[in-house]
Amino acid sequence: MPAYHHGNLRATLLAVAERSLRRQGADQLSLRELAREAGVSHAAPRRHFADRQALLDALAEAGFARLDQELRAALAAAGEEFGPRLHAIAAAYLRFATEDAALLELMFTGKHREGGDRLVAAAAAPFGLMDDLIAQGQAEGVLEPGDTQRVGVVLFATLQGIATLINGGLVAPELLDGLVETAVDQFMRGSRRR
Amino acid sequence: MPAYHHGNLRATLLAVAERSLRRQGADQLSLRELAREAGVSHAAPRRHFADRQALLDALAEAGFARLDQELRAALAAAGEEFGPRLHAIAAAYLRFATEDAALLELMFTGKHREGGDRLVAAAAAPFGLMDDLIAQGQAEGVLEPGDTQRVGVVLFATLQGIATLINGGLVAPELLDGLVETAVDQFMRGSRRR
DNA sequence: GGGAAAATGTTGCCACAGGCAACAATGTAT
DNA sequence: ATACATTGTTGCCTGTGGCAACATTTTCCC
Numbered sequence: 246m247p248a249y250h251h252g253n254l255r256a257t258l259l260a261v262a263e264r265s266l267r268r269q270g271a272d273q274l275s276l277r278e279l280a281r282e283a284g285v286s287h288a289a290p291r292r293h294f295a296d297r298q299a300l301l302d303a304l305a306e307a308g309f310a311r312l313d314q315e316l317r318a319a320l321a322a323a324g325e326e327f328g329p330r331l332h333a334i335a336a337a338y339l340r341f342a343t344e345d346a347a348l349l350e351l352m353f354t355g356k357h358r359e360g361g362d363r364l365v366a367a368a369a370a371p372f373g374l375m376d377d378l379i380a381q382g383q384a385e386g387v388l389e390p391g392d393t394q395r396v397g398v399v400l401f402a403t404l405q406g407i408a409t410l411i412n413g414g415l416v417a418p419e420l421l422d423g424l425v426e427t428a429v430d431q432f433m434r435g436s437r438r439r
Numbered sequence: 440m441p442a443y444h445h446g447n448l449r450a451t452l453l454a455v456a457e458r459s460l461r462r463q464g465a466d467q468l469s470l471r472e473l474a475r476e477a478g479v480s481h482a483a484p485r486r487h488f489a490d491r492q493a494l495l496d497a498l499a500e501a502g503f504a505r506l507d508q509e510l511r512a513a514l515a516a517a518g519e520e521f522g523p524r525l526h527a528i529a530a531a532y533l534r535f536a537t538e539d540a541a542l543l544e545l546m547f548t549g550k551h552r553e554g555g556d557r558l559v560a561a562a563a564a565p566f567g568l569m570d571d572l573i574a575q576g577q578a579e580g581v582l583e584p585g586d587t588q589r590v591g592v593v594l595f596a597t598l599q600g601i602a603t604l605i606n607g608g609l610v611a612p613e614l615l616d617g618l619v620e621t622a623v624d625q626f627m628r629g630s631r632r633r
Numbered sequence: 634g635g636g637a638a639a640a641t642g643t644t645g646c647c648a649c650a651g652g653c654a655a656c657a658a659t660g661t662a663t
Numbered sequence: 664a665t666a667c668a669t670t671g672t673t674g675c676c677t678g679t680g681g682c683a684a685c686a687t688t689t690t691c692c693c
Contacts, residue, residue, distance in 0.1 A: 254670080275650065276650080276652095278650095286673075287672090288653090288672065288673080288674095291652080291653090291671095296652075297651070297652095346549050350548055350549070353607045353609070354544055354548070354607065355540050355544070355606045365608060395617065395618070396625070398614075399597065399601070399622050399625060402597055402600030402603070403596055405600035405604065406597055406599040406601075407593070407596040407600075409547050409596070409599055409600070409603060410547070410595070410596055410599065412549045413547045414555050415562050415566075416592055423589065424592060424596070427589050428596070431593060431625075432629065433629075434629040435626065435627075435628040435629030436628075448641080448642085480644075481679090482643065482644080483641075483642050485680095485682090491680065491681095
């Protein structure tokens with residue numbers, strides 16, 4: 246336990262920040278408070294994050310990585326069939342998205358400056374998952390052939406939108422499962438091979 | 440031009456705030472700066488907005504009112520037929536949503552505290568529009584009968600999600616029109632009377 | 634009309650945050 | 664061992680939000 250050098254302040258700060266984010270939202274997150282909780286002086290975080298926004302960006306990036314993991318896990322658990330996989334990824338996305346509203350906001354809210362590139366890259370992973378899934382559906386002949394991106398983005402957007410409405414308190418959380426059902430169902434009917 | 444009493448500081452502050460919001464985002468919005476721009480002392484805004492969040496809430500509420508207006512206008516211009524009306528409301532929503540990303544964030548982001556009720560009420564107007572439209576589609580026999588809310592929320596969510604993806608820089612703005620097309624098309628096919 | 638009371642603005646203060654610079658301690662490499 | 668890079672620390676500055684005390688209008692009621 247080093248006295249002067251913390252050892253892995255960066256990781257500690259991110260962990261503490263994640264907790265703060267979940268509990269109080271990004272607005273209330275204070276670098277100085279994180280430093281206090283990490284038992285370190287108020288200027289120490291600056292060695293690891295150029296400014297407040299840099300830390301928030303790092304949180305968002307980590308969020309995308311975790312989202313990717315969770316979606317992959319859900320897909321893996323859903324087997325090989327397209328239908329169940331689609332349902333699983335949708336449910337997993339919304340679980341993630343509604344479980345930590347502040348993080349989701351951070352991930353999708355347009356507060357990325359130059360660091361936006363990193364975030365866009367991090368977001369590509371989950372996007373790709375959705376894309377691959379659509380491709381599978383097309384290959385199996387369940388979905389009509391076409392641009393996977395186009396339809397994949399719309400599906401992703403639907404899930405994201407549902408999360409926004411629920412997190413914003415505009416739709417009661419109890420309706421979540423039903424909405425996912427409806428969304429997936431509508432998507433299937435709307436893209437089914439004719 | 441009263442020297443001491445401004446006359447309608449509240450309205451002025453909201454106007455200045457709207458400009459600031461659009462230009463710098465909600466994070467950078469400072470009550471004191473608004474006061475300066477309004478030519479008033481730093482504590483004056485407090486007489487009209489209990490705190491910073493109250494002003495932001497007021498901005499969001501006004502945003503919903505304006506959104507409602509614009510959607511109504513679009514519907515009115517689209518005639519009586521269901522198809523064109525659906526397309527028009529979708530396009531109008533996304534125009535509004537992508538034209539002022541920071542405002543949209545404020546409107547849907549879950550930063551509403553107790554004042555959330557007011558916002559939810561304000562949001563009900565545009566929601567109702569969507570709902571009525573769905574009902575029309577069902578009445579005309581274009582859409583399959585069913586719970587208008589359920590399908591309306593999903594449609595709303597899709598549009599909102601597309602806006603989020605574009606505003607967040609995760610999808611190129613050039614794709615907007617195509618996505619709206621795809622979304623509306625998918626919705627029609629997914630909800631068409633079978 | 635006139636005077637109390639409410640509304641609206643002002644000045645001054647405080648605590649706290651972010652950011653910067655100068656300095657200190659610790660690790661690392663030659 | 665000694666120079667150099669890393670990582671923390673202390674101290675300072677500016678700006679913000681929020682509060683309280685005071686000043687000026689406006690309104691309302693007799």
